Amino acid sequence: MDRKNNLSQHPDEQAPNTAAMRWKWNEWAGLLVSLILCVQLSGCASVSTPTASELTNVNRGEKVIVLFRVTCMIEGQPYEPFSFSTIIDNVNFGLGSFETAGEPRLVMNRYLSEASRREGWTYLVLSPGIYYLAVRPPQRTDGFTYDRMLQSAPRWRIDVSKQAKLMYVGTLSLSGTADKLLFSGRIMSAIYSDDARIENESVRASRLLSEHFPGLGTQQTVLMKRWKEGDPIFIRSPE
Amino acid sequence: MSIHRVITLILLGMLLLSSGCVVLPIPTDEDKVLAGTPVSEQQLAFLTPNVTTRQEVIERLGNPSLIWEDARVFAYRWEMRQGILFWALSGYTTSAVGIHDIAKHYLLLIQFDEQDRVQRFARKVRPGSQSFADFLKEWQKNSGTEKTPASPRELIE
Numbered sequence: 075m076d077r078k079n080n081l082s083q084h085p086d087e088q089a090p091n092t093a094a095m096r097w098k099w100n101e102w103a104g105l106l107v108s109l110i111l112c113v114q115l116s117g118c119a120s121v122s123t124p125t126a127s128e129l130t131n132v133n134r135g136e137k138v139i140v141l142f143r144v145t146c147m148i149e150g151q152p153y154e155p156f157s158f159s160t161i162i163d164n165v166n167f168g169l170g171s172f173e174t175a176g177e178p179r180l181v182m183n184r185y186l187s188e189a190s191r192r193e194g195w196t197y198l199v200l201s202p203g204i205y206y207l208a209v210r211p212p213q214r215t216d217g218f219t220y221d222r223m224l225q226s227a228p229r230w231r232i233d234v235s236k237q238a239k240l241m242y243v244g245t246l247s248l249s250g251t252a253d254k255l256l257f258s259g260r261i262m263s264a265i266y267s268d269d270a271r272i273e274n275e276s277v278r279a280s281r282l283l284s285e286h287f288p289g290l291g292t293q294q295t296v297l298m299k300r301w302k303e304g305d306p307i308f309i310r311s312p313e
Numbered sequence: 314m315s316i317h318r319v320i321t322l323i324l325l326g327m328l329l330l331s332s333g334c335v336v337l338p339i340p341t342d343e344d345k346v347l348a349g350t351p352v353s354e355q356q357l358a359f360l361t362p363n364v365t366t367r368q369e370v371i372e373r374l375g376n377p378s379l380i381w382e383d384a385r386v387f388a389y390r391w392e393m394r395q396g397i398l399f400w401a402l403s404g405y406t407t408s409a410v411g412i413h414d415i416a417k418h419y420l421l422l423i424q425f426d427e428q429d430r431v432q433r434f435a436r437k438v439r440p441g442s443q444s445f446a447d448f449l450k451e452w453q454k455n456s457g458t459e460k461t462p463a464s465p466r467e468l469i470e
Contacts, residue, residue, distance in 0.1 A: 172446065173446050174444070174445075174446060175379060175444070175445040175446045175449065176379060177445070204382075304376070305376070306376050306377050306378060306379060306380045307378065307379045307380070308379075308380050308382055309379065309380070309381050309382065309446075310381075310382045310383055311381075311383050311384065
């Protein structure tokens with residue numbers, strides 16, 4: 075009888091337990107999704123247009139929007155340099171300045187729009203002066219080795235003019251090797267630094283800049299110049 | 314079991330279960346160049362303030378590592394090994410060891426006047442804690458107070 079009573083009571087007791095378990099499961103699932111989102115978003119290569127304060131500085135002549143493009147060829151096939159959603163999987167850059175005595179430090183890739191990102195356009199907002207841009211392939215090794223790669227990465231000198239608000243400094247044409255990804259696609263693993271060259275696409279750059287910054291006038295085109303190991307690094311005090 | 318045996322067993326057990334790291338800097342002679350080309354004191358004998366020109370400096374010492382344009386400063390940089398850093402990490406089941414060189418950062422700084430003649434020069438050691446840019450700025454700031462050595466023997470600081 076007791077057993078029967080117990081059995082008859084069981085579904086009533088189980089209902090709150092099941093609800094509690096479902097709630098706990100939902101809580102865990104929510105936490106898991108949040109964690110995954112945090113991890114993904116922290117390295118997310120999203121479009122990042124200039125901020126209002128940066129635009130004010132550009133208008134005052136204190137900063138310059140410096141546009142350039144990267145095109146890559148791997149085994150005769152075009153390769154999108156900024157196609158991945160995570161920063162480390164894209165081609166990325168180090169920037170040497172007066173403050174770093176020319177030594178490149180990692181900078182975040184910024185894009186004017188999703189479409190321009192897919193075409194390989196990226197930009198920097200810089201004060202007038204001399205800079206050194208180092209280019210690295212996506213990270214395919216440990217962090218220490220990857221950081222050291224920045225010091226030996228191919229570099230280009232960028233002269234940011236005092237007179238400009240918008241500048242185009244060239245299209246970096248790169249070739250290299252790629253690794254196959256586990257599921258599909260490929261990822262660049264090395265850049266042939268001797269084959270890297272600068273091309274002039276100032277007409278396309280002008281179209282993009284006037285579309286995004288119609289009030290900032292016309293761009294100035296000063297192509298970046300290759301810096302090679304052993305060449306002196308030039309620096310200039312910020313004004 | 315004696316108390317000594319018990320203590321020995323406990324210590325051995327702790328040793329097996331513990332994890333930690335060892336970092337041991339070992340000084341060495343400065344006999345290995347890690348980066349750049351060293352400039353010796355003898356090589357600087359030709360430097361005479363208000364006399365030696367920028368062109369003569371390039372001819373004798375080669376291109377500098379860095380040119381600070383508006384301050385008219387040449388910087389020659391080189392790094393010597395002053396020691397090695399031995400490190401070891403151990404966990405419960407794994408361990409790793411490694412050796413790294415400890416660098417001493419040397420600089421020869423030469424400032425020119427508006428006529429491109431040597432104004433002052435100094436052979437310095439940059440502290441590892443100070444960035445190259447900060448070090449340069451500090452040297453430039455002290456341009457009025459610092460004495461230019463009369464002979465290369467006075468150079469090392």
